[in-house]
Amino acid sequence: xxxxxxxxxxxxxxxxxxxxxxxxxxxxxxxxxxxxxxxxxxxxxxxxxxxxxxxxxxxxxxxxxxxxxxxxxxxxxxxxxxxxxxxxxxxxxxxxxxxxxxxxxxxxxxxxxxxxxxxxxxxxxxxxxxxxxxxxxxxxxxxxxxxxxxxxxxxxxxxxxxxxxxxxxxxxxxxxxxxxxxxxxxxxxxxxxxxxxxxxxxxx
Numbered sequence: 567x568x569x570x571x572x573x574x575x576x577x578x579x580x581x582x583x584x585x586x587x588x589x590x591x592x593x594x595x596x597x598x599x600x601x602x603x604x605x606x607x608x609x610x611x612x613x614x615x616x617x618x619x620x621x622x623x624x625x626x627x628x629x630x631x632x633x634x635x636x637x638x639x640x641x642x643x644x645x646x647x648x649x650x651x652x653x654x655x656x657x658x659x660x661x662x663x664x665x666x667x668x669x670x671x672x673x674x675x676x677x678x679x680x681x682x683x684x685x686x687x688x689x690x691x692x693x694x695x696x697x698x699x700x701x702x703x704x705x706x707x708x709x710x711x712x713x714x715x716x717x718x719x720x721x722x723x724x725x726x727x728x729x730x731x732x733x734x735x736x737x738x739x740x741x742x743x744x745x746x747x748x749x750x751x752x753x754x755x756x757x758x759x760x761x762x763x764x765x766x767x768x769x770x
Contacts, residue, residue, distance in 0.1 A: 567675065567682035567712070568620045568758065573609050575649040576602075583647055591639055591646045603628050606654045614753045619655045620677045621662035621716050622724055623757045632657045636676055638668040650678060665717040673711040685709040688763050693728030694719050731755050735764045745769070 582588075582598050594602075607617040607628055617626050621634075634655035639646040655663050675685050685705055687698045695718045697709035712718070719725060735752060742748055748765045755761055 567677050567686060567718075568611070568618060568623060569681050569683070570610050570620050570653055570677045572650055572678055573605075576605050578605075579649060588647055590643075591635075594647075599633055600628065602633055602652065603631055603654045606633075606652065607631070611654060613758055616754065617654070618756075618758060619662060620653050621666075622656060622718065623759060624656055624724075624727065625756055626654065626656050630657050631655065632661070632663060634663050636674075636678060638666075638670050640668045641670050653678070660720065660723045662716050665720075666715055669715055671711060671715075673708045674715065675708050675712040683759065685712070686759075688728075688760055690732060690764060690767055693725050693732055693760070727756055728760055731757050731760055732764060735761065739765075739768050 578601055579598070582594075586593060588594055607626075611617050611620060617628075617631070618624065619626050619631070631654045634653050635642075635645065636651050636653060637645055642651070645651045655661060657663075675682055685698055685701065686695050686709055688694065689696055695713055697706050697713075701709070717723070731752075734755065735748070738748055738751060742751065745765055745768075748768075749761070752761050752765070
């Protein structure tokens with residue numbers, strides 16, 4: 567998962583809410599949703615030249631993405647227009663949002679509030695995301711709950727892609743020993759935190 571540093575609520579969203587006075591999420595039209603996605607992708611979810619889903623860390627585009635309510639709007643209707651509750655997530659049949667659905671617990675590692683790297687690590691053989699070692703019992707519960715609710719170790723959706731990144735980086739590492747070079751040539755791959763984890767682990 568990626569940490570998301572939210573910007574202040576953009577003026578165009580404030581203006582829309584003031585003028586249109588939306589009562590539910592259905593009152594948000596296609597235009598405002600597109601502006602929201604573009605703003606979040608450009609200002610909060612861009613790494614180098616790519617945008618990533620904060621949950622699964624696959625690359626996304628403004629066309630192939632959707633606005634995700636971190637706290638589900640069905641359970642928290644008062645937050646349906648709260649900018650702090652928005653991220654832009656992946657969009658396909660097996661999206662993170664479709665896995666998460668309306669389920670919610672305070673155990674969820676909210677990437678707007680928490681630093682995910684404090685909770686998660688990787689198995690560099692299998693590509694599985696795993697709880698970090700030596701964390702507290704409650705943080706272990708949070709890590710396991712978040713992995714489960716987002717299905718972050720789905721074999722077809724994610725593990726296959728992570729294994730591919732592992733193989734590519736292992737191949738690069740045999741050629742390029744410099745960490746900076748490895749980071750630069752791997753920028754177009756999915757899974758930024760996995761990439762960083764692998765590059766750092768090469769020196770262990």
